[in-house]
Amino acid sequence: MKITVVGAGRLGAQIGYTIAQRGLADELVFVDIFEDLAQGQAEDVGQSVAFSHETAVRSGDYETAKDSDIVIITAGKPRTPDMKTRMNLVKANRPIIEDIAKEIVRTSPNAIIITLSNPMDLMNYLVWKATGFPRERVIGSGGQLDSARLKYVLAGKLDAPPARIEAFILGEHGDHQVPVFSRLKTYGKKYEMTEGEAEKVFEATRLASMSVIEKKKGTEFAPASGTADMVESIVRDQKKVIPCSVVLDGEYGITGVSMGVPCVLGKGGCEKVEEWVLTDFEAKKMKDCGDALKEVVGDL
């Protein structure tokens, strides 16, 4: 299994490290416009695997990355505390993402791509467009992270560790997140919140990333763990249901935008989009999310 991480910055390095620690790759390649940085990350991660796995870690260009099974895109500008929304990154990150997409088509035409660069849903849509790959092989990472943040916020409230809470966020990795409170469970039992409680929890979840960015300039551990879960489900063909961004084709009544939906992840990528029964409120939020993203896609 050959996995390449394009963008060896804060997030890319952490994703590479997490993948190596979980033993998910035989070969791991870092690519960055700053070759020294990519090399430094490869050396550091390469030295870390001496304690655990047999992953060969290197850095290089797209030729080094040739015939990767999975390519993870984390290249581009990150959000800063002065940015109200990830949408502010469209202009800077679009050309970067489109260039990378072309290189992947040229050198790893059978790869499954996982997009993280923000605004992730839009960037994933652009990668899908630019590569012409089937949608199963172009998957955005963000929903798993948002769901983890929801669990983190709920943990204090429900007096249960986050890992014992089942909670999902669909929709955009951004302002149009859709919390699916109707599927909320703690220790396997359904948990119902009042509307007021749900609103407070949702707001705290929405602000969770900015709180980290303000304090340490960027997020890394949580998005890396969520992405590694996606990679693991693909590599080990686990068929886990994970909220990921994929281009929709009528699911939830939405077509032609990439947004977060429950995906069955296996060796073929997003092998199936599950259509959950949602409350009217949740279904309307999904529709609003699709409409909002469609408007931006139209502008692009």
Ligand code: NAD
């Ligand atoms: P960073 O600045 O630390 O790293 C970005 C790296 O991309 C840099 O090393 C830069 O040299 C490299 N790069 C730029 N253009 C490139 C190109 N054409 N080819 C290869 N490499 C290139 O930023 P970061 O904190 O690692 O964040 C990276 C991206 O991931 C940002 O857009 C950020 O908003 C996003 N992000 C997404 C999630 C998510 O869950 N989807 C979470 C955190 C961050």
